[in-house]
Amino acid sequence: MLRPFEIHQPESVEAASALVGRYGDDAAFYAGGTELLLVMKEGLVRYRHLVDLKTIPALGALDYDAASGLLRIGGTVTHRALERHPTVRERFPIVAEVERLVANVRVRNVGTIGGNLCFAEPHADPGTLFLTFDAEVELVGTRGARTVPIGAFFTGAYETARQPDEVLTAVRLREGGPQTRWAYMKFGIHERPTLGVAVALTLDAERRGIEDVRIAVGCVGPVPARVPAAEALLRGAPLAEADGPLERAAQVAAEGADAVDDLHGSAEYKVEMVKVFMRRAFRAAAARFQ
Ligand SMILES: Cc1cc2nc3c(=O)[nH]c(=O)nc-3n(C[C@H](O)[C@H](O)[C@H](O)COP(=O)(O)OP(=O)(O)OC[C@H]3O[C@@H](n4cnc5c(N)ncnc54)[C@H](O)[C@@H]3O)c2cc1C
Structure with a gap:
């Protein structure tokens, strides 16, 4: 049952932060x-004051430079x-693609x-993808504004680097160059994803060698995370001979994913699934150059 609470509707981020x-x-x-309303209904948390952020026009903006x-x-x-925005679809197609697969319509x-x-629920998609963009999170609180790299934002299951009075005002992503392609592969047996793997693959000018690769694994552990050791195995390899390094990288990514047992399956099962999905995501990103 939802207990009574008061809704505040500030018009600025500063006013919202001051209220909290x-x-x-x-x-x-x-x-x-x-x-929020779900956990309040279940009595897991109780707040007498909810500060509505939707009444702050600036927070609803989407800008591309x-x-x-x-x-x-x-x-x-x-x-x-995000799923429908023309600029996102044109300039950041992977973002629109991943957003289209979030939850249900x-x-x-309404979900933002x-x-x-x-909320940092471990079984989520955007955080994993944003890691491969080296995204930055903007926070504004009573003590001022700061920017946090997405890799430092998630600190645990349902935990972030955000202070209670800080509003997440925006997340910033930088477009990839002409030699970069993304792929995101997710799998789920419940409402929320069981696992998600994001790959950003950058090839050299001739499109023969792997200049850079960013790989992030989400949902299987408490926080989504990049797997630098797996990335290092692929970086510099010729694309045509990537199968060997990919096999080793998938193994390293699975071992480094910090998989835990939960309702979605055992850690052992998830390790196997990360291997499979990482190989698929890498190949899907590579196929996007054709
Ligand atoms: C059935 C179901 C299926 C789902 N499936 C998926 C899925 O497949 N993939 C996936 O990624 N997600 C999934 N989700 C999660 C969904 O994406 C989130 O529920 C949604 O994005 C949360 O946004 P909200 O605006 O409703 O947050 P709210 O419920 O309003 O808030 C969530 C928390 O964040 C805080 N908060 C909200 N906005 C801000 C802000 N700007 N600054 C600071 N604090 C803030 C609130 O205080 C609260 O603690 C699913 C959810 C449901 C219910």
């Missing part, structure tokens, strides 16, 4: 409510808006990117 600062543990930010290739996604931009219509990242 004032009410402390008795207050939380609220966006789509798809996670062609000169720098920077996409700035406001904290209350919904999954559905009802959740995507800020809510997804801040």
Whole structure:
């Protein structure tokens, strides 16, 4: 049962942050409510004050700067808006593709990117993908503004580097160059994903050698994470001879993924699945050069 609470509808980020600062543990930010209202209904948390972020126009903005290739996604931009936005579809097709696979259309219509990242439920997709963009998270709180690399944002299951009074105002992604292709592979047996693997593959100018590769594994452990040791095995390898390094990289990625037993399966099972999905994601990214 949902207990009574008061909704505050500030018009600025500063006012929102001040409200949570004032009410402390008795207050939380609220966006789509798809996670928050659920845990409140189940009595897992109780807040007497919810601070609605959707009344702050600036948080709903989505800006792309062609000169720098920077996409700035406001904290209350919904999954559905990202999935459908023409600029996202054209310049960041992998983001639209991954967003289209999040939850169902009802959740995507109201659920926001800020809510997804801040709730830090391990079985989620955008955080894993954003790691391969080296994305940055903008936070604004009563003590000012700061930027946190996405790799340092997730600190544990349902835990982030965000302070309670800090609003996630935006997440920033930089466009890949002409020699970079992305792929994201997910698999699930429940409502939420059991595993997700993101690969950003950059080839040299002749498209023969692997100049760079960024690989992130999500859902299987407490936080999504890059796997630098697996990336290093592939970097510099000729694409035509990538099978051997890929096999070893998949093994290393699976071992480094910090898989845990949960309702989605045993850690052992997830390790095997990471190997399979990492190989598939790498090959899918490589196929996108053709
Ligand atoms: C049935 C179902 C299936 C799902 N499947 C998937 C899936 O396949 N993949 C996936 O990635 N996700 C999935 N999700 C998760 C979904 O993406 C999130 O529920 C949604 O994005 C959360 O956003 P929200 O705006 O509703 O957050 P809310 O519920 O409003 O807030 C969540 C938390 O974040 C805080 N918060 C929200 N916005 C901000 C902000 N801007 N700054 C600071 N704190 C903030 C709130 O205080 C709260 O603690 C699923 C959810 C459901 C219910």
